[in-house]
Amino acid sequence: MLGEVIIQKMKKIKFKVDKHILTPKHSKLSEKEKAQLFEKYHVTSKEMPKILRTDASLRELDAKPGDTIKITRKSPTAGESLFYRVVTDV
Amino acid sequence: MADEETKQIEEQELDAVKQAIEGKEAKPERIEEEQHIYKQVKSIVFSVLSPKMIKKMASAKIVTPELYDKEGYPVDGGLMDIRLGVIDPGLRCKICGSKLKECIGHFGYIELARAIIHIKFVNIIMTILKCTCRECGRILIPDNKIPKTRELLDQIEKESGIEDRRQKVKEIITSLKTANKCPNCKAKQRKLSLEKPTTFIEDDKRLSPIEVRARLEKIPDNDCEIFGLKVPFVRPEWMVLTVLPIPPVTMRPSITLESGERSEDDLTHKMGDIVRINQRLFENINAGAPEIIVEDLWDLLQYHVTTFFDNNIAQLPPARHRSGQPLKTLTERIKSKEGRIRHNLAGKRTNFSARTVISPDPMLELFEVGVPFTIANKLTVPEKVNEWNTQYLKKFVENGPEKYPGANYIIRPDGKKKKITEETKEASLEELQPGYVVERHLMDGDVAIFNRQPSLHRMSMMCHRVKVLPGKTLRLNPAVCTPYNADFDGDEMNLHIPQTEEARAEAEILMEVQTQLISLRYGLSIIGCTQDAISGNYMLTKDAEMKREDAIDLLSAVGLTEFSKLPRKSVISGKEVFSALLPEDFEFEGHSRSCDRSKDKCDKETHVVIKGGKIISGVMDRNSLGEESGLMLRNIHQKYGKDTSIDMLGKIFRLGIEYLLRVGFTSALADTDMPESAKAKIRDDLDIARKEVDSLIAQFREGKLETFPGKTTQETLELRILEVLNKARNETGKTVAQFADKRTHTMIMAESGARGNLLNLAQMAACVGQQAMRGKRIDKGFEGRTLSHFKKDDFGSEAHGFIANGFKTGLTPAEFFFGSMTGRDSLMDTALRTPKSGYLYRRLANAMQDLKVEYDHTVRDASSKIIQFQYGEDSIDVSKSENGAINVKRIINTT
Ligand SMILES: [Mg+2]
Ligand SMILES: [Zn+2]
Ligand SMILES: [Zn+2]
Ligand SMILES: [Zn+2]
Numbered sequence: 011m012l013g014e015v016i017i018q019k020m021k022k023i024k025f026k027v028d029k030h031i032l033t034p035k036h037s038k039l040s041e042k043e044k045a046q047l048f049e050k051y052h053v054t055s056k057e058m059p060k061i062l063r064t065d066a067s068l069r070e071l072d073a074k075p076g077d078t079i080k081i082t083r084k085s086p087t088a089g090e091s092l093f094y095r096v097v098t099d100v
Numbered sequence: 101m102a103d104e105e106t107k108q109i110e111e112q113e114l115d116a117v118k119q120a121i122e123g124k125e126a127k128p129e130r131i132e133e134e135q136h137i138y139k140q141v142k143s144i145v146f147s148v149l150s151p152k153m154i155k156k157m158a159s160a161k162i163v164t165p166e167l168y169d170k171e172g173y174p175v176d177g178g179l180m181d182i183r184l185g186v187i188d189p190g191l192r193c194k195i196c197g198s199k200l201k202e203c204i205g206h207f208g209y210i211e212l213a214r215a216i217i218h219i220k221f222v223n224i225i226m227t228i229l230k231c232t233c234r235e236c237g238r239i240l241i242p243d244n245k246i247p248k249t250r251e252l253l254d255q256i257e258k259e260s261g262i263e264d265r266r267q268k269v270k271e272i273i274t275s276l277k278t279a280n281k282c283p284n285c286k287a288k289q290r291k292l293s294l295e296k297p298t299t300f301i302e303d304d305k306r307l308s309p310i311e312v313r314a315r316l317e318k319i320p321d322n323d324c325e326i327f328g329l330k331v332p333f334v335r336p337e338w339m340v341l342t343v344l345p346i347p348p349v350t351m352r353p354s355i356t357l358e359s360g361e362r363s364e365d366d367l368t369h370k371m372g373d374i375v376r377i378n379q380r381l382f383e384n385i386n387a388g389a390p391e392i393i394v395e396d397l398w399d400l401l402q403y404h405v406t407t408f409f410d411n412n413i414a415q416l417p418p419a420r421h422r423s424g425q426p427l428k429t430l431t432e433r434i435k436s437k438e439g440r441i442r443h444n445l446a447g448k449r450t451n452f453s454a455r456t457v458i459s460p461d462p463m464l465e466l467f468e469v470g471v472p473f474t475i476a477n478k479l480t481v482p483e484k485v486n487e488w489n490t491q492y493l494k495k496f497v498e499n500g501p502e503k504y505p506g507a508n509y510i511i512r513p514d515g516k517k518k519k520i521t522e523e524t525k526e527a528s529l530e531e532l533q534p535g536y537v538v539e540r541h542l543m544d545g546d547v548a549i550f551n552r553q554p555s556l557h558r559m560s561m562m563c564h565r566v567k568v569l570p571g572k573t574l575r576l577n578p579a580v581c582t583p584y585n586a587d588f589d590g591d592e593m594n595l596h597i598p599q600t601e602e603a604r605a606e607a608e609i610l611m612e613v614q615t616q617l618i619s620l621r622y623g624l625s626i627i628g629c630t631q632d633a634i635s636g637n638y639m640l641t642k643d644a645e646m647k648r649e650d651a652i653d654l655l656s657a658v659g660l661t662e663f664s665k666l667p668r669k670s671v672i673s674g675k676e677v678f679s680a681l682l683p684e685d686f687e688f689e690g691h692s693r694s695c696d697r698s699k700d701k702c703d704k705e706t707h708v709v710i711k712g713g714k715i716i717s718g719v720m721d722r723n724s725l726g727e728e729s730g731l732m733l734r735n736i737h738q739k740y741g742k743d744t745s746i747d748m749l750g751k752i753f754r755l756g757i758e759y760l761l762r763v764g765f766t767s768a769l770a771d772t773d774m775p776e777s778a779k780a781k782i783r784d785d786l787d788i789a790r791k792e793v794d795s796l797i798a799q800f801r802e803g804k805l806e807t808f809p810g811k812t813t814q815e816t817l818e819l820r821i822l823e824v825l826n827k828a829r830n831e832t833g834k835t836v837a838q839f840a841d842k843r844t845h846t847m848i849m850a851e852s853g854a855r856g857n858l859l860n861l862a863q864m865a866a867c868v869g870q871q872a873m874r875g876k877r878i879d880k881g882f883e884g885r886t887l888s889h890f891k892k893d894d895f896g897s898e899a900h901g902f903i904a905n906g907f908k909t910g911l912t913p914a915e916f917f918f919g920s921m922t923g924r925d926s927l928m929d930t931a932l933r934t935p936k937s938g939y940l941y942r943r944l945a946n947a948m949q950d951l952k953v954e955y956d957h958t959v960r961d962a963s964s965k966i967i968q969f970q971y972g973e974d975s976i977d978v979s980k981s982e983n984g985a986i987n988v989k990r991i992i993n994t995t
Contacts, residue, residue: 050956051956051958051966051969052956053964053966055259056259056260056261056965057960057963057964057965057966058965058966059965059966059967060260085973085974087972087973087974087976087984088970088972088973088974091969091970091973091974092969093969094969098260100256100260100264100267100268100271
């Protein structure tokens with residue numbers, strides 16, 4: 011007896027880095043949150059850490075250059091820590 | 101840009117250069133009383149010198165390689181032409197009119213017979229050639245895309261700075277290098293390659309520097325700007341030299357030897373070569389010599405000009421003196437540790453400092469430094485005379501420079517310094533009055549900064565109080581060896597004496613030893629008891645007893661003057677003696693080294709409990725007192741502050757040593773003696789292991805050995821054998837620990853953590869164990885065997901470096917050889933690793949030197965870019981924590 015052939019979409023079986031357990035959670039800040047963040051630290055996007063637009067962990071976030079990404083990481087010293095990055099092209 | 105405008109900018113630029121070089125020319129007759137004009141630098145442009153500029157800034161054209169004529173006078177148009185500056189005392193410069201050391205020198209130039217590639221620009225030239233059309237000289241970007249590219253670059257620069265713009269330019273360049281058709285004139289591009297160091301090859305045909313220059317000339321100004329070359333400051337063709345600036349003689353002075361002979365600088369030698377070959381090339385070209393000869397000379401000129409800029413080009417043999425030593429040309433002067441930057445500009449030398457060998461003195465306080473008389477007589481502290489201290493300071497002057505404590509100089513209010521000698525002493529004493537300064541000898545209590553290289557962290561330079569002592573070494577309390585990473589096998593240290601009140605105050609407040617007790621790396625005491633101080637306190641607090649007189653004697657030797665804390669008994673226990681040093685209200689609980697940490701509640705008698713400043717139970721060992729661990733010390737610091745804790749630490753340290761001095765302490769060969777029963781057990785254990793190994797080998801040979809997943813059978817065998825042998829060694833270790841006499845001093849050292857451990861003991865008493873290289877048993881040497889007297893393919897334990905003997909019984913020759921192999925291997929390893937890790941550390945420190953924690957707890961660099969949003973992700977200042985964490989429980993309990 012032959013087994014049945016299962017057709018799967020490539021997207022479904024491809025390895026997803028952003029879903030991996032070791033990838034910290036990435037989320038996009040709203041314009042308001044972004045303004046609050048910049049206000050809190052007295053910064054412009056020039057002083058902010060950067061993240062490449064093509065970064066694998068932004069795959070499903072639809073991030074455009076200028077957007078701010080919030081990264082929630084596990085921290086050995088603080089339990090959980092927040093980090094922010096601005097999306098760039100270069 | 102219009103030609104007129106270009107010219108204008110060039111003129112301005114030239115004026116600026118001229119002013120800088122010849123500023124004094126404007127009014128040469130008033131050199132002495134010239135007025136200083138203060139100006140602020142608005143901007144600096146770094147660019148490439150144009151041939152025009154080189155000619156304009158030059159004050160002489162150099163045409164002959166000769167230096168001096170028969171009378172020894174510099175030849176006109178020679179490399180030592182007097183128009184290039186003065187290097188003889190007494191002469192005045194022809195160009196600027198100033199004397200030696202005032203005239204900074206003037207450039208000259210030579211006209212090169214043929215264009216020469218500048219070695220430092222080879223890579224830039226290469227990229228530009230690859231990114232532009234070989235026919236029309238346009239950049240290989242379609243015209244309609246150029247504005248967009250510019251816009252993008254400008255935007256990047258505005259948003260994230262010039263550094264990122266450069267990055268983007270590099271990216272654009274790499275994308276262009278592969279283009280093979282000009283979007284402008286449709287010409288096909290050929291394959292360009294570089295034959296290092298300076299030859300450009302296009303499709304196997306050599307491009308001469310003249311052709312290269314011609315191509316660069318064709319590139320329009322606007323296209324240059326995309327590469328980051330701003331016209332009129334830089335034009336790409338200027339990177340191919342047609343004229344060569346000749347540096348002024350002041351930067352390459354000749355030295356007159358004792359014999360009266362003149363010896364010229366390396367640069368002058370090199371330029372002599374250049375001028376000579378250049379002349380010959382000119383002559384040959386003018387005479388219409390065959391092209392082969394001309395090209396040979398051209399290549400030679402290229403070689404000389406290249407080595408003039410850099411004599412360390414990988415593909416070129418370095419130009420040498422007749423003695424064979426390589427010439428030091430321009431790049432070598434600037435580069436590396438011995439170069440101008442790191443040696444002369446970033447490196448500093450200092451007065452009022454001393455350096456000698458160090459030695460220990462536990463009787464010094466931790467914050468003191470012992471200074472020999474000979475040094476104290478030379479190093480001085482300036483003290484200003486006023487009406488209250490005139491008498492006091494006169495005594496120093498009276499003593500003079502020889503008798504301690506004396507003075508070496510007095511300084512008049514007008515700043516004139518006067519040396520005190522036996523003859524001038526009386527006169528100096530007469531004139532001394534308020535407003536004068538006396539430079540008196542170093543005395544006890546003076547502030548000094550003590551330092552040991554490499555200064556890797558801030559504790560490498562600490563402020564100590566001077567204690568003048570006989571002897572010839574600098575002395576320090578052995579407890580402060582740790583922060584300096586010093587030992588006494590010949591280490592030398594430096595001492596600096598701050599010379600102003602401000603400097604002294606700063607050193608005291610910021611650098612004093614007391615302020616450096618707690619490490620900012622791991623939040624525990626860096627300074628603690630070491631070696632004998634630990635074993636002494638361990639013995640004292642374990643089970644010692646002594647007469648009351650002896651206890652008082654001991655404590656007063658330590659520096660205690662108040663004995664009311666000692667109980668009024670005739671026999672006093674060691675714990676009570678130790679407790680006399682603790683404050684009345686000190687409470688502490690902690691594990692000692694022999695505690696059992698696995699249980700929730702520790703019930704060992706060695707568990708340390710201190711209540712009301714008294715040791716209730718437990719022993720003092722490295723866990724409580726040691727450096728980099730001393731939890732008790734950390735608690736004392738937390739509660740009583742730096743001054744109490746440093747005082748107490750000094751006393752505890754001395755208590756341990758003094759106690760050992762009284763009872764004696766020695767490590768004897770007999771300490772590793774084992775009873776006959778223990779010896780038999782060790783022998784049996786090793787025998788069993790040997791047999792087990794043999795049976796494993798037998799199984800392997802019969803093919804019955806079960807293979808581990810992911811390993812070959814051979815590897816499995818190795819792993820199994822290692823396992824068996826390690827188990828056997830551990831078993832012998834346990835036996836040794838069990839049978840060894842706990843009262844022997846070797847065991848006391850191991851148990852208290854002062855020095856050595858049980859493993860060292862077991863290696864001496866029973867079995868050294870398996871020698872491993874790269875995690876494997878030793879298998880190097882002959883084909884199929886390690887040493888010639890073993891059989892081939894012998895997998896047995898002896899044949900692969902298992903040392904069954906202990907150091908005391910002695911090793912067999914084969915065992916000794918295996919031991920030497922691993923010994924040499926680890927020696928090599930450390931010798932190779934130390935400089936590697938040192939360099940790594942240097943790079944790390946340089947990369948992070950401008951990072952700073954701001955008031956909002958962010959970590960930022962010098963341009964305010966955020967590195968961390970919260971310092972360490974928890975904003976904890978480690979130096980104010982206990983081992984990196986905050987003890988919330990204690991904070992709640994105490995408030
Ligand atoms: Mg040493
Ligand atoms: Zn001059
Ligand atoms: Zn073209
Ligand atoms: Zn305990």
